[in-house]
Amino acid sequence: MPAITRDQEDSESSSEDEHDDLPCIAWSGASKTIPILLFIPEAIVSKDDRICSIGDRYKMAFKIVRTESRLVRGLLTNHGFHEVHPNSNDFNLMWTGSHLKPYILRGLQDFQKVNHFPR
Structure with missing residues (x-):
């Protein structure tokens, strides 16, 4: 799975345009190149493609191990x-219920x- 990267052309756009274009991603760091994925609770009932397709757009994957978390999966x-x-080792996010x-x-x-770290 690739990490989310930002094109040079994207870095020249204003932060307001980015928020309107991709409501699920905020850019941080000194040069605004570090992506932070924002999960929007309304996505569970929303049909907004800008929200619902963010994982598809960047080919993001997850796996859930040693727990049953319907809310996280949904x-x-x-x-x-x-x-x-x-x-599988081909994932971006691992959600686990144990150490x-x-x-x-x-x-x-x-x-x-990973969501869970020992201690």
Whole structure:
């Protein structure tokens, strides 16, 4: 899964245009190149393609392991993320209900995020 990157052309546009164009992404950092994905609760009932297709647009994936979280699954799915098999390493976000082994955390790529860390 690729990380979200920003084109040079995009970096020249104003922040107001970005907010109107992509309501689910905020850009941070000194040069506004670090993306922050914003999850909008209304996506569960919304049919707004700008919200519902953000995961599709950037080919984002998630996996849920050792827990059943229908709310998280529904929110991610409604933002356009697709779910991968729990054994797959091709994901951007891992949602887990228990502590992970250190070797799993060390094996994550820079663009992969996990909700749960030991202690």
